[in-house]
Amino acid sequence: MLRLCSWFVLAMGLTTAVLAAEVSGTLRVIDGDTVDVGGTRIRIFGIDAPERDQPCTTLSGQNWGCGDWVTQQVRDLFEGQAARCTPLDQDRYGRIVASCFVAGEDMGKTLVSVGLAYAYRRYSYDYDLDEKAAFVAARGIHGFALDSPARYRLTRIRGRVASDPDCRIKGNINAAGDRIYHMPGQAFYDRTGIRPEQGERWFCSEAQARASGWRPARR
Structure with missing residues (x-):
């Protein structure tokens, strides 16, 4: 003690x-x-x-x-x-x-x-x-119109469902540190959760994801 x-x-x-x-x-x-x-x-x-x-x-x-x-x-x-x-x-x-x-x-x-x-x-x-x-x-x-950052964080706590229906692309970082984005309908989309505290994020378009350094998932 x-x-x-x-x-x-x-x-x-x-x-x-x-x-x-x-x-x-x-x-x-x-x-x-x-x-x-x-x-x-x-x-x-x-x-x-x-x-x-x-x-x-x-x-x-x-x-x-x-x-x-x-x-x-x-x-x-x-x-x-x-x-x-x-x-x-x-x-x-x-x-x-x-x-x-x-x-x-x-x-x-x-x-x-x-x-x-x-x-x-x-x-x-x-x-x-x-x-x-x-x-x-x-x-x-x-x-512009937007939620307060605090409210926005609360709406995406679970990480699997986008708070904004127009921004549903999941920017995931895998165990090797690769930045990969998943589109709705792809094989691992539903099971992928977004962890903002680890640098993962949602994207509104593929162009935004690519410009931010993410590559597309292979399937």
């Missing part, structure tokens, strides 16, 4: 030390609210951006991959620049949750202000007014 308690205290001490240390380095964008800074995976505090496979709907009723678009916009703004992040927490995937700054600019505030992310009010109201201003001006994602 004493050994178990000692291990717990040591683990807590290490976690506290990791969170206390500032993270800095060159920034690489993973998606709209996740980046790598100096080799450390960071979930940006206080914001929630559309998932990479999340679709939006235009006013004319056309679906398109706005999650990919958001990721590219964030890359255009911040990719390759020097970033400084202050850790605040750690999420269930082991990522550091942190406030990040590039050239003194608060990344979270910027992304919400230009309409590339929502204020994540479940955890913080820091960017509440920034989102409201972006909504009134119909900036970025506020010019």
